[in-house]
Amino acid sequence: MLHMTPTILKNFFSKSATRLYPVKKREPFDNVRGELDIRIEDCIFCSSCRIKCPAACIEVDKKNKIWQIDPYICVYCGICVDHCPTKCLYFKGDYRAPVAEKAMKIEQKREETQSK
Amino acid sequence: MAPTIIPFGPQHPVLPEPLHLKITTRDEIVTEVVPQLGFVHRGLEKLADLKDYNQLVQVVERVCGICSCIHALTYAQAIEALMQVEVPQRAHLLRVIWSELHRIHSHLLWLGLLADAFGFESLFMQCWRIREKIMDVLEATAGNRVIISVNVVGGVRRDLTKEQCQWVLDVLKDVEKEFLALEKVFINDYSVEKRTRGIGVLPKEKAYELGACGPTLRGSGVAQDLRQTGYSGYGQLDFEPVVEQDGDSYARCKVRFREVLQSIDLVRQAISKLPEGGEVRVKVKGNPEGEIISRSEQPRGELLYYIKASGTKKLDRLRIRTPTFANIPPLLTMLPGEDLANVPVIVLSIDPCISCTER
Ligand code: SF4
Ligand code: SF4
Numbered sequence A: 001m002l003h004m005t006p007t008i009l010k011n012f013f014s015k016s017a018t019r020l021y022p023v024k025k026r027e028p029f030d031n032v033r034g035e036l037d038i039r040i041e042d043c044i045f046c047s048s049c050r051i052k053c054p055a056a057c058i059e060v061d062k063k064n065k066i067w068q069i070d071p072y073i074c075v076y077c078g079i080c081v082d083h084c085p086t087k088c089l090y091f092k093g094d095y096r097a098p099v100a101e102k103a104m105k106i107e108q109k110r111e112e113t114q115s116k
Numbered sequence B: 001m002a003p004t005i006i007p008f009g010p011q012h013p014v015l016p017e018p019l020h021l022k023i024t025t026r027d028e029i030v031t032e033v034v035p036q037l038g039f040v041h042r043g044l045e046k047l048a049d050l051k052d053y054n055q056l057v058q059v060v061e062r063v064c065g066i067c068s069c070i071h072a073l074t075y076a077q078a079i080e081a082l083m084q085v086e087v088p089q090r091a092h093l094l095r096v097i098w099s100e101l102h103r104i105h106s107h108l109l110w111l112g113l114l115a116d117a118f119g120f121e122s123l124f125m126q127c128w129r130i131r132e133k134i135m136d137v138l139e140a141t142a143g144n145r146v147i148i149s150v151n152v153v154g155g156v157r158r159d160l161t162k163e164q165c166q167w168v169l170d171v172l173k174d175v176e177k178e179f180l181a182l183e184k185v186f187i188n189d190y191s192v193e194k195r196t197r198g199i200g201v202l203p204k205e206k207a208y209e210l211g212a213c214g215p216t217l218r219g220s221g222v223a224q225d226l227r228q229t230g231y232s233g234y235g236q237l238d239f240e241p242v243v244e245q246d247g248d249s250y251a252r253c254k255v256r257f258r259e260v261l262q263s264i265d266l267v268r269q270a271i272s273k274l275p276e277g278g279e280v281r282v283k284v285k286g287n288p289e290g291e292i293i294s295r296s297e298q299p300r301g302e303l304l305y306y307i308k309a310s311g312t313k314k315l316d317r318l319r320i321r322t323p324t325f326a327n328i329p330p331l332l333t334m335l336p337g338e339d340l341a342n343v344p345v346i347v348l349s350i351d352p353c354i355s356c357t358e359r
Helices: A002-013 A048-052 A079-083 B056-061 B068-083 B089-117 B121-142 B162-180 B183-188 B190-196 B204-209 B249-273 B323-334 B340-349 B354-358
Strands: A036-038 A058-061 A066-069 A089-091 A109-112 B004-008 B020-026 B029-036 B289-298 B301-310 B317-321
Touching (some): A002 B121, A036 A066, A048 A058, B004 B340, B056 B068, B089 B162, B089 B340, B121 B162, B162 B249, B183 B190, B183 B249, B190 B340, B204 B323, B249 B340, B301 B323
Antiparallel strands (some): A058 A066, A066 A109, B020 B029, B289 B301
16 A cells, blocks of 8 residues: 555645546547537438448438437448548537436437428 | 355346356355357348448447457458558557557446446546546547547548657657556555465466467467558557566566556557558559468457458458457356455456456
8 A cells, every 4th residue: 555655645635537527627628529400401311420330320301301310329430421422421529418207218309400 | 065056147237238148156266167159149240241341340339349440450451452552650659549448448438447346446546537537538639539430441431640759759658657556456455466376267278279369378378469560550669568477367467557558558659650640541553362370469358350351341241259259268267266255356467358348
């Protein structure tokens, strides 16, 4: 134990190594893959994201202009973002918020375009 | 006394992974050990039939969380060799940087777990506290904390700016300083030595014979490190494998301890050798064809990929042999003759990663 004592003593007088989350939050780093989002106005429903996604969690319905993702299958690899021709997919810096109901996990996010 | 059979795992406090050992003891001394595996088989190799070869990068990354970057590297370099893709120098060195950062955080995690296994809680916390800095570096440079998804067939997806490199070096300086403060604890501390020295001895010949790999092998005095083959950017860096002679848990702990320092040095070397600007990713066209074996050094030892492709988008066969698989036979020879109370520490001393063994 003796060799650990200086470190332990130092820790007594230095500030805590952890943050009081969620009271104190760390600013996310730049370009972190947090929550995947889409600017649906820019989407051309080309389906490249659906084809390239390794987790197969995106569905694109060209006819009804629906783009949907199962965020609980998504592995946050960012391959879809790399391949989107219109750059309408992007990551928010913050992680996806936890949900209370488990049933929500299988539900898919559905966004529709405004008709022009 | 008649022999007693004691089940160790599949759920055991020392490691959250499902390894089951059927331990036969006589007067609390282990006489025989029979392992049982197969609790977390996920069929990742089978996915090679279903996904195209680019998507498989994300699949193999999930073979093992802790060394995900090195799995992707090994896979990518195999496909690149099959398709004769020339990866830019800068990408090679970036791969080394991220791989070594993975090695540092993996070893810090293990050192913490070892401390936890023999009940040294504050040392455990201290290791993980240092590790957190490395996780921050990974998150800031690659986008995710653990499975960073930077490798692709043809290079890497992210680049480091000059400022980022400087920041990484600054963080590593901090990490090194804090880590060296733990040196005396791991190397000289009475309680650490008491629980690890002379425990779970694996003699040099046995280690070689049974095909041990990684720190388990080097802890027994065999200087063999796959990085010496110079794959990816390692050929340009200057390093010697870390070797200890005793072959006990203490030696394996020392090997890992010194490897963290070695990895810090390798990241520094790689950053200093990064060529100016230029591409980090080349476009890959066509499909792979042929058979190949690709090897690399993971934090736990030698990783081997066998790939067979026949010119279609999907591979014919993907076979992965992970280091823990090679280290299980040596583990079984370390255990007999030991006190039952030492079993958790010995099991941990090979750094078992069961989910990657079973894929
Ligand atoms: S790749 Fe981009 S533009 Fe194409 S469907 Fe996906 S989100 Fe829309
Ligand atoms: S981040 Fe990866 S897993 Fe998630 S939707 Fe995009 S491609 Fe699919």
